Amino acid sequence: MNGRGLVLAAALLLAPVAGVAADDAEGLGLANVKEFTLEHSRGLVAQAELLEAGLADYHALIAAHGGDYAAAWAAEGARLAERIHTIRALWLEASNHYETIEGIVAGIPETAKYDLILDAGNPGTESEDVAEYDLPLPDGTVLKRPGNLFHTITEPLFWGMDEKGVKLPADLNGDGKVTRGEMLFDANLGLGAAQGLARWAKALEADMTAWKPNREDALTSVVVMTPTVGDYFGEWKESQFISGEIGAFVAQSRLTDVEGIMSGCRRMYSQALSPVVAAIDADLDSRITAGFEELLGLVEDTRAREAAGTKFGAEEADALGNEAQDIADRIVAMVLQAAAKADVQIRG
């Protein structure tokens, strides 16, 4: 028997063992992914509750002056400025907990609705991807399908980009000037949204706890979420960080979302799927793994450069987005080859 024959014979003998090992590794990987997601879900709930408490405090300060923002500012200016500073910091922490697991939450059919409600859904005026929920406010008003809580409601509200939500321009940093974003925002909407955030974060945690991890969901999650990288890069390109115009995503760069989502996809693949794919086709697994490394490398480099103050030109930003999309398309195509070989149905 020549060398090749020996390798084939060994492969045949070890194949069942490898299959069992892959199953165990898959189960363990899926459990790890679930635990990781739950950990951040719990973090999100904790931060959302703190945010709710912060908003309740802010709301109480305004209410103590009969809802007169000017009077409240005149009497409690320093406290209100400090509250807004705290609220923004809490918002960022809550948002970052969610961004870390967004790729997984949005990719699992059973939890995908929470992504629309919390982070990615449109208001009811849009035709697709509508966040299906109504938001009750403390004064009894109910906002019908108002859009997602993080980026449609709270971020523009807390950072003063929602003009309707600005109640009083105010010199929050005390530098003698009132620049854009320095203002008191609508306390009623803010508290209602924070309550909604806490409520839906708890619902997500409950559904994620009930989720039974499985191969189909893991594959679907990777196939559905990985190609969204181009959309997020597009939003990044259009945001103030590239165009210099004030728009959405003022609190932090959209690249934070890209990094969180793609990290989630990589985690799902490397922990839950890689053992299965490697057992079927080791070459394919290594190519997919390398693809994720390449994609995350591109995203992390870009994010690091942005954080270091790099100003990207229009073509460079466009080229980065196109390249990220190309890599993502390639990864998804290879994952689909793996799914076909494993006879796994992709949902959605």
Place this chain on the structure above:
Amino acid sequence: MIAQAARLFLPVLAFLFAAFGTVAAADVPWQDAEALRAESAQIQRRLFRTPDTRLHEDVAARLEAVRGLWSTRLRAAYEEAAPSKVEAVDKAVTAFAEAVGRWDPEASASARARVWTGLLDGAFRAALSSLDAGRVEEAAGWLNIREYARTSRDTAASIAMREVRVGRMAPNEARGVIQTELLGVYAGELRKAVAEARDHRAAGYEVQLAGSLARAAGLHALLSESLAARLGAQKTGEIAEAFTRLDDPQAPDLDATLMRIEALLATYAPASLSPDERDRRVQLLARFLALVPVEYEKGVRNGEIAIPFEYFEAGLFRDRAEMLFGDLGYDLAARSPQAFDRLSAILREMQALIAQKGGGTKVAGLAEEARGLVAAAYGTDLSKGGYGAALSLLPDVLDEMLAASAAENWEDAELKRLEAYALFDPDIEQRLMPRAPALALKMEADFWEGSAAEPGFSRIVAARGPGDALTLAVARMKAATQEAARILDTRLSGLGAFLQSLAILLREGLEAVLVLACMIGALKASGLPARGAGGWRRPVAGGVLAALGGSFALWFAVGRLFALSTLQRELLEGLSALAAAAVLVYVTHWIFRKSYVGDWIAEIRRKAAAAAKATEGGGKGYLGWFTLFSLSFLVVFREGFETVLFYEALLIDAPALPVLTGLAAGGVLAAGVGYVMLGLEARLPVSAFFRLTGALLAVLCVVLVGSGIRGLQTAALVSATPVAWFPDRPWLQIYLGLYPVGEALLAQALVAAFLAISVFGFVRQRKAV
């Protein structure tokens, strides 16, 4: 710094892994190709930056890695398996190194694209030649250097390679599959590169423009043999000549050249579609062209978006039509170059109109013209879309409904349910009803409330779950769809066509014949004159003729003059059934009264004069002219339109002669039933005849009420609650209008109770007299 160093050494690690890897990997260093692609991309990204010493050093190290990856093992492997590509890659690697040395991002992007497309080209040829030589593992290694279908999810090549490696497929068979898929992928990538070049040119992105142009040129070289084989020497020469003019990205006529290439490639398909695949695409194309104006008219009013979802769907359906047009382009151009050019222009015009929210009439006109072109090229059967297209699309739409429900987006799930039903009702149900009425009814019920044991889509979606039940219902529907396809794909025999034609007429027409016969019998028994202005013959015959004319007129007008949606048709049928039931209850009540209460003949004769006056527009008379006319009209019109549709559908599937024979035989049988009823009038005592016809009409009242309520339920105007205690039998539903649904049964029970009470009251009245 550490991270940078780690990334720099990734190619080296890949190299080491490759060196000690598996047998296949040792033969084909595909990992080196992957590493080269990734590393050259890293360099390209850095060329956007302003260089400093550190960046220069970083890039120089990476460039060295790229050169090493090519020259160490890849070059030797290509030299052996694809020698014709070595020189091109050699030159491109050198050009890349020189461009990077000059910090020239445009030239670098161009050279990098040439390196990669050269590697793809060689790997493609090497994979096929390895299969030809039976070196399967080597072929599998080469197949790792490739591009993938971005959206079509093609996986046939991977599966074929898996099968050939385990000995379940012959290498030459796998070769065909792999070649077809890869050529298709590269043809798509070529079109994409040309389109991107135009975009980059418009945006002024010089670096990306250079990359796209070089990628297009490289893919053109890869596909050159296929292009020559598929398009012929002249057109291939024109394409090659156009590509020579892409060398200068600054050329003023660059955009015109790219457009010309797009036009020349429009009819290129690397592989011919099989007749089945082609027919399926023609049907789908016709169907999507028909759907665009339907959705658009709902979605856009007066230049504004009225219903966003419908507007979105109109755009989506146009895009799908364009994709199918792309697949069919080569075939259509061969059949009719004029039709190809015009259809291409129409799709562009539609796109512009939809984007501008232009006039719906214009969109409808364009869609109609496009369907005409498809019909002229492929025949009217295929261009109708028909059940084949509907059966193909239905599972996809059901999956979309499931996906929407899984995301808890129940409003979208409901829209998808209605979209699926719109596919089922006109194209599947009408063809299936004449041939398998039980299956058609079961499928229809599953779109709505289903049964108590197996809830249908409408009920589950309205209750927002549970998801498992919806998954089960979809699985049932998919199985039923397959069964329907099997039945409809089977050509009917002459005897089968005859029997089904006979069954349609008896099923749809017997009810009307019985009602009319009973009514005419009662009128004759009453001694009323048939002829003359005050006679019953004119209103009865007029009603029947008007109904027949109306049925054909409606059949003719629908689709030509106006659209009648599925739900509107159900509503029309339901309302006409209920109106007929209302008139019939009145008539039945009257007949019972006459049959049980004495001196009825005198009363009838006394009212005969009044009837004559009523005919002339006078006062209210006995079973007045309008009552007779409307009842005759309603009982015939109720089923008339649908009967015409059923026969139209049957004639598509079956030979005409047996269908017409069945129709004639059914007519004779129905007339026979009518004759027997009228004969009874002559033989039975008048009161007994009235009791018999009254009882029969009472049953028909109950049938009509059941059908009417069911129609309103299907039109989504009345809720439907399935009940477990009533039998779910197709024959009860088809012939007696008895559905296991609470609302319909309740309405039928109330009507039956009313008629029973009226009989009971008349009996007591008679005893009292």
